[in-house]
Amino acid sequence: MRAELPDERGKKRASGESRKPRSSRIRIIGLGNGMRGDDAVGLLVAHRLRQEIGDRVDVIEAEMAGVDLVELMKGANVAILVDAARSGQAAGTIHRLDGSAGSISAPIFPRSSHAIGTADALELARAMGVLPATVIVYGVEVENTEVGRPLSSAVAKVLEQVVGRIVQDCEACRA
Template sequence: MTDVLVVGVGHPDRGDDAAGWLVAERLREQLGDHDEVEIVRLSADPAGLLTLPAWDAAAHVVLVDAIVTGAPPGSVEVLGADRPLPSPRASGTHDLDLVATLQLARALGRLPRDLTIVGIEGARFGVGDLPSPAVVAAAERVACALDAEVRALGTRSSQSAG
């Protein structure tokens, strides 16, 4: 039974867009095999989230993605589902972006009860770029924070389910 779903969104070969993947990979190393936590790396196709069994099953969902707000690279912003979602950029030709996917989930009544979105500010997104050092460092910090939080959430969920 999955209590916590952590999704790293991004692309490993597009500079700071790797932020979500870096967090997911680091967290997987730290947690090892953990029955109650599912960690997913997602590149294109955020709509795939809605077909993951854990999307509906998990008590807590954490999404980690690179963001661009103009803040210094490596800045971390945490958004709860209680905050209004930013509007999607426009309709895509090929997939729904993350925000559109979340809005679709809301329209279908399938937003997770407890959703946290962690944004890591990126600066460069070219194909083949390496992630900025500041983003790599931020991904480490986020993974460590999530490690502690995810363990606590998983434990609380197990207790409440029991």
């Protein structure tokens, strides 16, 4: 079962569809796989943010981004990434990491569904000289990423909290 999200006109669209990046100072990139339960968390947060602040920032829902994440970040001054995390903490735990300060912990962001992990993509962008000046990475601890499973209640409970934190980050970056 694929996570389906209503588009701006109320119709359904697959969560993997994304808009081409425009020249926006702030770019939010939600990562995940809409068919794998909690792994859809980045996509769901991005969709919510598009509804709330999509007229002021660039929001991309990137399913299976991997190395393409480098290209998606290119040209932004600020990149805010949202992805599923697995560090062993309780499902629903929210991590906020500064990806521009240096390497982030690769084990938190496994490679399984994106070919290379979020941490690897950030290091590649850094090596290529295309990493945005500010990179904020949100990782939400997941419980279940099996194909066809729904979002767990632990992850569903923190979606709005992540959205709120990212809205605050965007406001701080505009100041």
